[in-house]
Amino acid sequence: MLSAQDNEMITRTGPGTPMGEYLRRFWMPALLSEEIAEPDSPPVRVKILNEELIAFRDTNGDVGLIDNNCPHRRASLFFGRNEECGLRCVYHGWKFDTNGDCVDMPSEPAESNFKDKVKVKAYSAEDWGGYIWAYMGPAESMPELPEVGWAMVPESHRKVSRRLQENNFVQGIEGGIDSSHISFLHFGLPPVVRDDPARAGHSLSNIDAAPHFIVKTTDYGFVYGANREAENDSYYWRLTPFMLPFFTVIPGGTGNPDERTYSGHGWVPADDESCWMFTYSWNASRPLNEGEGHGASFLEKEPRTMRAVMNKDNDYGIDREVQRTKTFTGIEAISIQDSGIQESMGAICDRTKEHLGTSDSAVIAMRRMYLQGCRDLLEGKEPFVPKKGSAYRVRSVADVMDKKVTFEETTEKVAVGAT
């Protein structure tokens, strides 16, 4: 449970809000590189942290991320002409480069120097790991680009996407670091089946649906482990790294960690009532196969809004007969089960009315980190931000291990290169 005040604190991200200022200390994905693949290609609308922005790639290939509204009369630069190293407003022809400088103002007399006095808001933007990353904070606080797994492999080894979700970003993260729901929301079968191991098949998550959770703070955020009882005096461990400010890597199947394909999400606020789910998959040892990594349900979107085709307007396609006889939810795809249940909590979940249990310990740890970051800023202190990109060289773990292996020992396996 959070107080109403704390709930406001972690969910509001507009300019000047504590959480908004905290998030502005990090690089964050703004859009996919392929959305502005070509120099001088059409500009793209980007709304992040409650700011309406326009992204474009100029003639030289440099990326600009500037205010949606032209500083002259506030027309949208979305309709702009992307040409000759700048974006030109179609209302009166004012033109801006990727730094936000006004480089042409043809509607004013030639002798005017007004153009030297007008700038448009512009943020630092970098092409990195298939995304365009934005940094919207103070220049002196800028960290290195995070060396996340999917950015450290060749393009053929990764797959990236983004999708709009109609709820506050914190709900997205909370779903991503909540290992216990997979035994219900995703794998879940009707209770009669779930309670009878003989009928439950071989899904390891289903054998013990009430795992123990342990959290450990790290130099990138934290890692948390959930261990479930498995056969032969062992535990089935799932370890999830939480990388500040909002990235996770989902534990998947067991096997050689260097050869596995990993997936995860980053949750970027669009505004306070919607967020962008950035999804990434990668394999460090080989190119991804066709259709590998996050599946089709992540990609079936309304083209203009980027909402999932299965959304709240159609109750996520719930099939009550399927729910009665086959799956826990009656909603088909895993990613839609997640977005459906997270959106169902309301645009901004009222955390004064929730009741957290022991299996919610990672959720609590994440909120504490956010609140600490906010409070530091309110007190005029710089919050903890991983400055070194190398801190992000981690991955998830899913493995059956002897019960003698301690949590401390298992968490070492999260580092890239560990075996």
Add this chain to the structure above:
Amino acid sequence: MLNAQDNQLVSQTGPGTPMGELMRRYWIPALLSWEVAEPDGTPVRVKLLGEELITFKDTDGKIGLIDNYCPHRRASLFFGRNEECGLRCVYHGWKFDVDGNCVDMPSEPAESNFKDKVKVLAYPCMDMGGVVWTYMGTLENQPPPPMFEWTQVVETHRAVNKVLQESNWLQGLEGGVDSVHASYLHNNDITNTTRYESRSAAPSIEVEPTDYGYAYGSVRHLSKEEGNFVRAYQFIMPFTQLRPDDRRESGASPKVAGHMWVPIDDENHFVWNFVYSLGDEPLTDADKAKHSDLAYEVIDINNGFRCIWNADNDYGIDREVQRTQTFTGILSDARVGANLQDRGIQESMGTIVDRTREHLATTDRAIIATRRMLQEAANVVGDGGTPRGTGPSYYKVRSIQRVLPVDVPWQEGMKELLFEGAEYSPIMQ
């Protein structure tokens, strides 16, 4: 730039707001005459200056414009029965005439005189020039009829229509008194460098205040030999623009076009488009097109007069066309003219543009003059005075474009044409 308070003042037009009180001093276009053509026909919803109203034509052909809500229990009179000289609420049968009197109250005992005590809000209407006009102010301030020249020529010589714009009304007006953007937004052939607007893309803007509003000229210098290309506009308080549609260089008959930007509420308005001819020949379909019923091919009259190209589809922008042919890539054809480009860019500024964050330049002079005039007039009304443009002085003004010698100021060279009804012999009704 305006501060937040002034921005609110010029944008808001609901009852009791300064700008709303100013607008309630003028005749306002409420709907098109054909929307209430039939006596005893279907009532029509009308929203004006934030007020929800119902219009109907009674058995005798008189037009009523009354409150949407029945004064009894507030049911909508839209569902009413339009019969025997009055609109009857379908909830309990109360009936009102075009003046707002309750003429029948069958749900009360016959001996009751309650019906004589109940009225519904009603505004006077006038059918002129294909438009039903209304006056929403107090009786003692009612101005003379809105006899713009275009409302007085015979029907064959004029055309009028309307289209929904999903932004505050003032964004429309400000676009309409900004001649400069024609060089950019409406450059529909980027390869043609001979257009006057392309040859001279930073015109000088000159504003001449009058007792109805102002005239302004956009002066584009071509060369010493050729002279200056001048487009002279009229702004008539509080929301009417006249602009030249005069292609006499090509032998066409002289025409004047214009817009009215009429608030529906603070976040929507109707853009009224009209054109009229001052020559002997009637308007052709090509002349009428975007100003007439012909535009309803792309303006959905069954969806609140919303254009089929709108914010939901980015106004149909075609990036390839934008790259190679036109400045915007947004369609400009006979049915939409430049209006779709205007609407797109004006809506893109946000529902109510944040004028605290704009940067006005020298070429925005007419926009600045408009705001000052509106603020001044709102103050005049607030002080109990009479604002500009409520008299008949605008009846004969027109808009003209000409190429003038460089040493002839347009204020002198075009004076008679602009203000005194000279040269033309209009075909009046």
